[in-house]
Amino acid sequence: MEVVNLLDIKLIRNExxxxxxxxxxxxxxxxxxxxxxxxxxxxxxxxxELNSMRAERNSISKEIAKYKAAKDxxxxxxxxxxxxEIANEIKIKEAKLSEIKKDVEDMLxxxxxxxxxxxxxxxxxxxxxxxxxxGEPRKFDFExxxxxxxxxxxxxxxxxxxxxxxxxxFTVLYKDAAQLERALISFMIDLHTSKHxxxxxxxxxxxxxxxxxxxxxxxxxxxxxxxxxxDDLFLIPTAEVPLSALHTxxxxxxxxxxxxxxxxxxxxxxxxxxxxxDVRGMIRQHQFDKVELVMYTTPESSYEAxxxxxxxxxxxxxxxxxxxxxxxxxxxxxxxxxxxTYDIEVWLPSYxxxxxxxxxxxxxxxxxxxxxxxxxxxxxxLDFVHxxxxxxxxxxxxxxAILENYQKKNGKIEVPKVLRPYMGGKEEI
RNA sequence: GGAGAGAUGGCCGAGUGGUCGAAGGCGCUUGCCUGCUAAGCAAGUGUAGGAUUUUCCUACCGUGGGUUCAAAUCCCACUCUCUCCGCCA
Numbered sequence: 001m002e003v004v005n006l007l008d009i010k011l012i013r014n015e016x017x018x019x020x021x022x023x024x025x026x027x028x029x030x031x032x033x034x035x036x037x038x039x040x041x042x043x044x045x046x047x048x049e050l051n052s053m054r055a056e057r058n059s060i061s062k063e064i065a066k067y068k069a070a071k072d073x074x075x076x077x078x079x080x081x082x083x084x085e086i087a088n089e090i091k092i093k094e095a096k097l098s099e100i101k102k103d104v105e106d107m108l109x110x111x112x113x114x115x116x117x118x119x120x121x122x123x124x125x126x127x128x129x130x131x132x133x134x135g136e137p138r139k140f141d142f143e144x145x146x147x148x149x150x151x152x153x154x155x156x157x158x159x160x161x162x163x164x165x166x167x168x169x170f171t172v173l174y175k176d177a178a179q180l181e182r183a184l185i186s187f188m189i190d191l192h193t194s195k196h197x198x199x200x201x202x203x204x205x206x207x208x209x210x211x212x213x214x215x216x217x218x219x220x221x222x223x224x225x226x227x228x229x230x231d232d233l234f235l236i237p238t239a240e241v242p243l244s245a246l247h248t249x250x251x252x253x254x255x256x257x258x259x260x261x262x263x264x265x266x267x268x269x270x271x272x273x274x275x276x277x278d279v280r281g282m283i284r285q286h287q288f289d290k291v292e293l294v295m296y297t298t299p300e301s302s303y304e305a306x307x308x309x310x311x312x313x314x315x316x317x318x319x320x321x322x323x324x325x326x327x328x329x330x331x332x333x334x335x336x337x338x339x340x341t342y343d344i345e346v347w348l349p350s351y352x353x354x355x356x357x358x359x360x361x362x363x364x365x366x367x368x369x370x371x372x373x374x375x376x377x378x379x380x381x382l383d384f385v386h387x388x389x390x391x392x393x394x395x396x397x398x399x400x401a402i403l404e405n406y407q408k409k410n411g412k413i414e415v416p417k418v419l420r421p422y423m424g425g426k427e428e429i
Numbered sequence: 430g431g432a433g434a435g436a437u438g439g440c441c442g443a444g445u446g447g448u449c450g451a452a453g454g455c456g457c458u459u460g461c462c463u464g465c466u467a468a469g470c471a472a473g474u475g476u477a478g479g480a481u482u483u484u485c486c487u488a489c490c491g492u493g494g495g496u497u498c499a500a501a502u503c504c505c506a507c508u509c510u511c512u513c514c515g516c517c518a
Contacts, residue, residue, distance in 0.1 A: 044479090051479060051487050058487085061499040065447040076498090083498035251439070376439080380458070382476080 008369070009040055009108065022114045025121050025331035036107045043100045050093050057086045109219055113366040115331045116303070116340040122330025128343070129330065134314065135323030137347045138405060145411075146350030147403045148281035151177065154411055156403075156429075157282065169271060171282040176429035177399065180415075181289060183422035184395050184402075185264045188291040188316055192392055196312045198262035198293060203242030205265055206233040211245045214371035216337035216363075226268045226286075235268035239292035240389040244367050247296065252375040252385060258305060259296040262392065264289065282396055283355065289395035295388040298375070299365065302386035303340065306362040310342045313358045313392040319418045322401050323347040325354050339364045344393070346401045357397045360390030 012019050012033065020033055060083045067075035120129050151157025156177035162170040173181055192198040212218040212234050217225065226235040236242060243261045252259070267290050278284035293313065297305045310326065317324045329341040338361035345354035365384035368374070374382045406414040412428045420427060 047487090048479065054488085055486055057498075061447070064498055068447075080498060085498095087498060253439095380474085 009036075009104070013037065013040065019114065022117075023111070025119075026112060026115055026334055027123075027332060028112060032107065032110070036104065036111075039100060039104050039107070043097065043104055046093060046097045046100065050090065050097060053086060053090050053093065057083065057090060060086070106219075109213065112334075112336045113216075113339050113364060115334055116362070119334065119340055120328060120330045121332075123332040125329075125333045127330040128327045128333055131326045131328055131342065133323075133325040134318065135321065135347070137323050138349075140349070142409045144349040144404060144407055146281065147400045148350075150403060150407060150411060150413075151281075154413075159281075166286070169284060169286045171285060171396075176423075176426070177403075179423060180402065180419070180429065181395060181399055183419045184398050185289060185291060186422050187319075187419055188392055188395070189262055189264055191316060191319065192262040192291070192293060192312065195315075196260070198260040201239075201243060201246075201261050201263040203236075203239060203246070203263055203265065205236050205242075205268075207236055207241055207245070208233060211241060211248070214245050214248055215241045215367050216370060217241060220336055223272045224270050226270060236265060237269050238267045238290060238389075238391075239263040239265040240294060243292060243294035244363070244387045244389060245371050247373045247385075248371040250373060251382065252296065252373070254298065254375050254377055257296060257298055257375060257385065258301070261294045262291060263294075264291045264395075266290075281350070282400060285396060288397075291392050291395060293360075293388075293390045293392040296373070296385045297388065299383065299386050302362050302364060302388060305386075305388055306340060306342070306360060309388055309390045310344070310360040313344055313360055313390050316393050316398075317344065317346060317357070320398070320402065320416045322398075322405055322416075324357070335359070335361060337361070337363045337366050339366070342390075344391075346397065347405065348401060349404045355397065356394075357401065358391035358393045361388065363387045363389065 016033070016037065020030060023033065024030065060079055063079060064076055064083065067073075120127065122128065145153075147157065148159065152159065156174055158172040158174065159170075162172045165172075189200055193200050206228070209218060209232050212225065217234075217237060221237075225237060227233065228235075242265075243263055246261070247259075266287050268287055271284060271286060274284060282288075293309055295305050295309055314324065314326065324344055324346045327343050327345065329335075329338075329343060334341055341359060341361040343356050344358035344360070346357040347353075348355045364386050367387045368384040373385050373387075375385050376382055402416060403413055406416065408414065408428070414428050415423050415426050423429070
């Protein structure tokens, strides 16, 4: 394909000041922008030159064709040398262009999505903004245990054997905990398919390098990814990757939008550089289960869709009767591909605070450009779709929230009402 | 892993060196026609970039190289799909 979409280079070219301001808010380097513009300028110059050289070559070729047709070998000989010269020059020029195009592409791959204009400007997570709260944290009449104490004590969670098997940041679940994990997955998927109209998907857990690039996970986050050495496949860090890349290189019909997909998959993350964080328990793992929501929408409706997607994720916690709050991430805390993000945080007694359990983002056309996912509009023209994703929810952390919030003095755990049908009717475990 | 066949526009499918951005069909859009629907008739209908922008130029026929003045077409490598064999939950 001749075209490299990525972040629209034309947009950077035509609205340099606005783009710079938006990227400055998320601490992106201004020198990099200037450098891209410089190289882009050069690449376009070469392209124009190449364009006219090719035009000349093509017209000579046509003349040769005419002479050949007229069996005029003298006429051919006369211009053949000139044709060879041009062909040679073109070859040199082409080599130069492909080199420069590679540079531009590499640099564009490194630019994050533009934040939505209304995202609060801030330097890091301390400047995120709380939007709303739901439910009241429970008042315990005994000292509640953290899941990393309660779990092993009850024979439900096993961190020691997990580290024997796999090293740090893994957990083995037994018996009712394992069943509860399964129950949560089923409950979440059933809710999203039957009530919210999502289509259930079981995607591959290994994807190609290109799929990772298309969804914005590479080249930036190579050190965060698990990959297979021989085949260069990547273990998905989230089902967002296969779901958002599902329609790569496709042209969708406007009337089939919005597309809504829900998938349960394990997620694999190296968690490089998070050594001091969440070291106890199963909050931060190299492998965790997640039910993921992904939407494809028209550009006009994506921010509205973000609101509904977030509410659909929140509903899981409402059914489970777990207190939570919703915060909006400030520009400095926004993920690489996101233009606007709401995090849902569940109440955890062990942290005595709210802890992230879902992150819902509007990715706008950022992944759609990389993956070349377009739709045909009613006026027959093409445009990129917008993609959105959100956890609905992180299953492991939901399990933790249930263990901690529903624990009783005797160490038993009440099963939330909506999960009982999935737990063989058990009321406590 | 072995052997063979294939990859062309929204879809099907023709095309083995120059007049091919690509026949034909389907679909779609517009107009005509017809109580409605269907059928019929006519025209239009890929993407992207560029220019002196009612026109012209360039690139794109799985991907990447090569041969040639000229490649969908010839050569090489790779990827994927299908069929058969092997292996296997």
